Amino acid sequence: MKPLFHLLAAALLAALSGCGRGAPAAPAPLTDLAGQAARIDLAGGAYGAPLPGLSASDQARFVEGRNAFTHDETAATGLGPVFNETFCASCHDAPPAVGGTNNRLETRFGRRNPDGSFDPLTSLGGPLLHDHGIGAVPGFTFAGETVPAQANVVAKRRTQPVFGLGLVDATPDSSFRAIARVQATASPGSAGRVSAVVDAASGQTAVGRFGWKAAFATLLEFTGDAALNEMGITSPQFPNEVCPGGNCGALAYNPRPDVNDPGGQRVQQFADFGRFLGPPPAPVLAGDALRGQVLFATVGCAACHLPLLVTGPNANPALDRVAFHPYSDFLLHDMGALGDGIAQGDAQPRELRTQPLWGLSVHGTLLHDGRTSTVTEAIGAHDGQGAAARSGFDGLSAADRAALLAFLAAL
Numbered sequence: 575m576k577p578l579f580h581l582l583a584a585a586l587l588a589a590l591s592g593c594g595r596g597a598p599a600a601p602a603p604l605t606d607l608a609g610q611a612a613r614i615d616l617a618g619g620a621y622g623a624p625l626p627g628l629s630a631s632d633q634a635r636f637v638e639g640r641n642a643f644t645h646d647e648t649a650a651t652g653l654g655p656v657f658n659e660t661f662c663a664s665c666h667d668a669p670p671a672v673g674g675t676n677n678r679l680e681t682r683f684g685r686r687n688p689d690g691s692f693d694p695l696t697s698l699g700g701p702l703l704h705d706h707g708i709g710a711v712p713g714f715t716f717a718g719e720t721v722p723a724q725a726n727v728v729a730k731r732r733t734q735p736v737f738g739l740g741l742v743d744a745t746p747d748s749s750f751r752a753i754a755r756v757q758a759t760a761s762p763g764s765a766g767r768v769s770a771v772v773d774a775a776s777g778q779t780a781v782g783r784f785g786w787k788a789a790f791a792t793l794l795e796f797t798g799d800a801a802l803n804e805m806g807i808t809s810p811q812f813p814n815e816v817c818p819g820g821n822c823g824a825l826a827y828n829p830r831p832d833v834n835d836p837g838g839q840r841v842q843q844f845a846d847f848g849r850f851l852g853p854p855p856a857p858v859l860a861g862d863a864l865r866g867q868v869l870f871a872t873v874g875c876a877a878c879h880l881p882l883l884v885t886g887p888n889a890n891p892a893l894d895r896v897a898f899h900p901y902s903d904f905l906l907h908d909m910g911a912l913g914d915g916i917a918q919g920d921a922q923p924r925e926l927r928t929q930p931l932w933g934l935s936v937h938g939t940l941l942h943d944g945r946t947s948t949v950t951e952a953i954g955a956h957d958g959q960g961a962a963a964r965s966g967f968d969g970l971s972a973a974d975r976a977a978l979l980a981f982l983a984a985l
């Protein structure tokens with residue numbers, strides 16, 4: 575137990591030393607909890623800026639990607655027949671930059687059976703509600719969906735920011751597995767587990783890390799799913815249109831029954847934006863906030879909100895063994911009463927992925943359902959594996975609580 579605790583402490587100190595300075599180079603090589611050593615420390619950038627070190631052609635792809643991300647789809651380009659919004663940035667855009675979250679909520683639903691199992695009500699259009707339809711076409715009108723009466727679980731999901739996700743994408747599965755193993759020994763009460771999902775592109779089991787339920791292993795796959803489920807854009811990986819309200823017969827009236835993005839270029843462009851978008855800025859820490867950073871670790875927050883990860887070896891220098899500071903382990907945790915009741919991918923109804931805290935200060939609302947806008951209330955909602963850290967926070971002196979909050983306010 576002791577050596578592992580030292581390992582945790584060493585990783586934490588290393589992570590701390592990388593923060594608050596904005597300096598690109600670290601004196602000693604940074605190593606994350608999985609033992610992955612960093613080539614460079616990316617303490618942070620400016621909101622909306624591309625990753626540092628991109629080649630000219632990747633910078634061009636970033637700009638094209640951002641254009642696609644902010645471009646309105648229409649029924650003629652494949653939008654719908656049911657959808658949530660017409661372009662990615664209609665949810666993923668808020669000051670200070672495209673890629674942030676405007677806190678737009680979505681609705682998920684399903685049915686909890688008497689035996690406790692979860693039915694996503696697929697035949698009734700579940701589990702994701704599509705708010706809009708493209709309207710009248712010859713012979714049919716596509717309207718927005720409504721939650722069916724059979725649903726007894728209805729949960730809101732808040733839009734997440736997409737800053738820095740290329741780094742998360744470039745972190746090897748083996749790192750998340752190793753971190754879960756370290757947690758199981760060093761902090762068993764709050765230990766997470768990897769989300770084991772099948773990556774559609776490879777057909778292999780991989781570690782899910784994207785979305786509130788960590789249901790997707792790669793940025794490209796999440797993006798293909800988002801193009802289909804948010805906008806109704808079908809692509810080679812996701813060729814089947816959403817059946818409106820579960821009524822697949824209605825698709826006979828779909829004005830664009832073909833695969834809308836036949837070569838997958840549009841999905842690739844959307845994904846390029848997320849892949850090459852840099853992380854939030856490094857926090858500037860002084861005084862109370864510096865003290866709060868230490869309390870963040872001692873109270874147990876950092877056990878899940880891991881301050882340091884390192885990408886694996888990568889042919890692209892901008893993603894090659896880069897240390898970054900997401901404040902997340904991207905693992906699933908049983909959060910007790912904070913769980914949303916929805917099973918998705920490998921995640922059980924009470925499980926949620928640790929939400930990264932980088933960029934926390936620019937979020938308008940917090941938690942998966944946006945139920946609060948104050949950090950204190952967000953901490954207060956931690957239950958299950960997060961309950962001990964919540965009690966630790968509650969047990970701090972008023973001055974220490976204020977210091978911890980000052981640290982979080984700097985992120």
Ligand code: HEC
Nearest residue numbers: 658659661662665731732733734784785786800801804844
């Ligand atoms: C209607 C609003 C909406 C639109 C439009 C939308 N998203 Fe999202 N996005 C969300 C929500 C809500 C989540 C959280 C999803 C979940 O876990 O259920 C999310 C999550 C994500 C994530 C995962 C972030 C993380 O931290 O793991 C990525 C990546 C993403 N969206 C990319 C896209 C792309 C690319 C598009 C366009 C093709 C898009 N989104 C369109 C609302 C939206």
Ligand code: HEC
Nearest residue numbers: 764875878907926927928929940941942952959960963967
């Ligand atoms: C057992 C793992 C775990 C521990 C320990 C933990 N958290 Fe969390 N945290 C999570 C998960 C999972 C979420 C996402 C929950 C949700 O959205 O409903 C989260 C969400 C948050 C959020 C909201 C982020 C957002 O953008 O919505 C804040 C703030 C936060 N945690 C702060 C803390 C602080 C401060 C501590 C220590 C007192 C702490 N957490 C301890 C797992 C943990």
